Amino acid sequence: AGPRAHPERRRRHASLAVQADDGQWFLINATPDIADQIEATPQLHPGPAARRTPVRGLILTDAELDHTLGLARLREADRVDVLATAPVRTALCERLRLADILGPYTALTWRELGQDPVPLADTGTGIEISALPVSAKRPRYAADPPPAGADDPTWVVALRLHDPATGGTAVYAPCLGTWPPGLDAALAGADCVLLDGTFWDDDEPLRSGFSTRSATAMGHLPIDGPHGTARRLAPLNARCLYTHLNNTNPLTDPGAPQHGHLAAQGLAVAAEGMEIAL
Structure with a gap:
């Protein structure tokens, strides 16, 4: 007997919300549950101005559907920053064509996610993030024929989050x-x-x-x-x-x-x- 028989045990898809600086939040992975996750977190609620959201952008650990389909739910934002490694961005833009699909709705801006720490916030302060290559495991939709960079170990990464203020x-x-x-x-x-x-x-x-x-x-x-x-x-x-x-x-x-x-x-x-x- 699993979550369907015991709905109280249901867990949403794994994701984190990171407060990069005052009023700026980043979500780690955009899951199919993203709307419920935002609704359950008052700090992430939109407003008060129209089309304003404290969700500044997304950080992707990989290109799997469970971690990227929620991007479409953010289409009403004025702008969405996406931090991703090169192969993940290529898969999403060339295989799923997410940039083409979401372009008429919102401005997607892409930032390279690498091994050198970079601040998340526009101010250049607050939480810093860096990526640790994990594996070259590609999502099934990008598995055949193998795309460029198929053996790139940054297809899947772990994330290191560091707060310089507290250490x-x-x-x-x-x-x-x-x-x-x-x-x-x-x-x-x-x-x-x-x-x-x-x-x-x-x-x-x-x-x-x-x-x-x-x-x-x-x-x-x-x-x-x-x-x-x-x-x-x-x-x-x-x-x-x-x-x-x-x-x-x-x-x-x-x-x-x-x-x-x-x-x-x-x-x-x-x-x-x-x-x-x-």
Whole structure:
């Protein structure tokens, strides 16, 4: 029995809202639930002037549909800044033609998302962001024929968010099919880590009957098991939270014993609507 049988367990698609500076917010990934997510967050409500929104733009960790379809819901904004890596922008503009489709409605401005930290806010102050290459996993709509840069490891990235004023740092990695070089160093310097918790164990997709591939083959390292991510997170001093849970993951049930297993290692699941201060 999953979220459909227990609607109280339903979790929206994984996303973060980041306050870049006073009155400026950026959303990490534009999910199909973006309208509900904005409505549930008063700080993101539009107004008071017409066509005004505190949502200044979007940061994309990859080009998957679950993380980009919400772009269309922002078409009534005067302007939307999109921070994305080169292959992600190419996929969205050339394969999905999002720039052509949304052009008559709003001005999409693209900024390169790279490994060097850059301020999110127009003022050049506040939260800084940088990307850590994770993998060359492409979305299915961009898989055949292979586009230029098919082996580019910036198809999927993790994000490092740093507040120079407080020194606080968070790492957001909602999709991990492998453990990339440099991630250990990034996590060691973080105060908060939000990591891919799509599947509890590697056989979950097979056992649940919705796939013939393992979790790892689907591009998501499992939480538990000899190659699971929990054993990597447990030694960290950071606050470690799992996000991006699939509806087959037992952690969607607040009473599941797997929560106790995580708690014993100092780990937990990110809650809907939780606030994190850096």
